[in-house]
Amino acid sequence: MDKLDCIVIGAGPAGLSATLTLGRARRKVHIVDNGTNRNRVTQESHGFLTRDGIKPQQLKDIAMEQLKPYPSVSISKETVTEVYKDDQKDLFTVHTSNNKSYLAEKILLATGIQEEFSISQIKQYYGKSLFSCPYCDGWEHRDQPLAVIAENEAHITHLTKLVFNWSKDLIVFSNGHQLSNKLRNEFESKNIKVYTARIKNLHGENGNLESIELESGENIFRSGGFVVPSFYSPNKFAEQLNCQFDENGEIITDGDGRTTTNGVYIAGETEKAGPSSLIIAAAHGNKAAASINLDLTLERF
Ligand SMILES: Cc1cc2nc3c(=O)[nH]c(=O)nc-3n(C[C@H](O)[C@H](O)[C@H](O)COP(=O)(O)OP(=O)(O)OC[C@H]3O[C@@H](n4cnc5c(N)ncnc54)[C@H](O)[C@@H]3O)c2cc1C
The missing domain is CATH 3.50.50.60 (FAD/NAD(P)-binding domain)
Incomplete structure (x- = not known):
């Protein structure tokens, strides 16, 4: 050898x-x-x-x-x-x-x-309409109706404030996490809606997100967004x-x-x-x- x-x-x-x-x-x-x-x-x-x-x-x-x-x-x-x-x-x-x-x-x-997601369906959309890095993919999704999917206060705060730079049409999905009143008020003042119900499913075709279905029964239109994976x-x-x-x-x-x-x-x-x-x-x-x-x-x- x-x-x-x-x-x-x-x-x-x-x-x-x-x-x-x-x-x-x-x-x-x-x-x-x-x-x-x-x-x-x-x-x-x-x-x-x-x-x-x-x-x-x-x-x-x-x-x-x-x-x-x-x-x-x-x-x-x-x-x-x-x-x-x-x-x-x-x-x-x-x-x-x-x-x-x-x-x-x-x-x-x-x-x-590599990354993994607590909501397994995210994988089908990751890299096509859901991303983790706004610097990489924020520009292409600017001014679009976006979701921020994050599950703890620190991640929700950081990612939402960051993505707001690219789109003001933002909805936060916290998948069961209850936000503090301070953060809720801050988001409300920017017209950022928050859904805390757990996510039941994501809907769309060929990796292009169309809506997020919640366990509470609502199905919210969103064309893409940003998520926080775990890395290993x-x-x-x-x-x-x-x-x-x-x-x-x-x-x-x-x-x-x-x-x-x-x-x-x-x-x-x-x-x-x-x-x-x-x-x-x-x-x-x-x-x-x-x-x-x-x-x-x-x-x-
Ligand atoms: C959806 C998505 C979009 C992104 N968009 C951008 C962007 O627009 N701009 C940007 O700057 N960054 C972007 N990134 C981030 C970028 O991909 C990473 O920062 C970059 O790839 C890290 O480089 P790396 O060399 O450390 O690792 P990687 O690029 O992941 O390379 C590691 C390599 O190691 C090899 N490897 C692993 N294990 C083994 C093994 N056992 N045997 C042989 N080979 C092995 C793999 O095949 C792989 O090619 C994006 C990431 C994702 C997930």
Whole structure:
């Protein structure tokens, strides 16, 4: 098995940006991806400088195409199933679902996060008419009749105030949560209606929301809106590699992508275990790659 300088797990903007930087630094790097990038459910990506409105797959394709001139870079589409470190040799072994194994001096975890919803029907509309990030999709839904679906006071306050910037035609659905009088009054003064009854069903076609049906019997017209998902990490590679976590569940780093386990680096949404954006993830990848390259340089010079 040929030894790599670095194996990158995850070809989202974080992993792809890191791989580009490492390829340009003449490092032998392999990037593995299984096509489960978080934004695969949406039609267009917004706010990435020079690529506003691009399809998520097109952004990925361009990034992969631009890795081709670098001969020390290779790519495979497969799922990483296991990673472990040989502490004596200071080397990482990565196994995949295709029964392949890779040996590398450094490993970059850029596998991102995934979301789940307490109201399961949201999934059918997520990325088409329901979204979680107003900066990503607020503009396209400006001035439309929107829903804010959130289930605790802090989330309701934050998301409603934010989305109000894009549409004044807002209705809050708290799915059983009772709002404080202070917040209710604040929303009332802005003509924002609040329904606290539990959500029974969502109605619409092809991912386009048409109405929200409540257990109280009402069926409220809305053409889209914003929701607050829960986020989780899709794998346990950082735990398996003994990386330390802080009290908020975030992997501890030095701020430049180095974890507490020598040779293990992280980038993108893996870093905060929470949502960010394409351009921030790409910047994290660039920063982590510079750390990897610097460490390899100093170790070998
Ligand atoms: C509906 C929606 C719309 C969005 N719209 C925008 C937008 O308009 N603008 C914007 O800036 N951001 C947007 N985002 C956010 C954006 O998608 C993320 O911020 C960004 O993708 C994070 O990049 P990342 O590289 O950290 O993770 P990801 O892009 O999620 O990439 C992680 C990669 O790791 C791979 N992976 C995971 N586990 C394994 C494994 N075991 N083996 C192999 N590969 C693995 C996955 O295949 C995936 O490609 C949106 C998100 C969603 C859900």
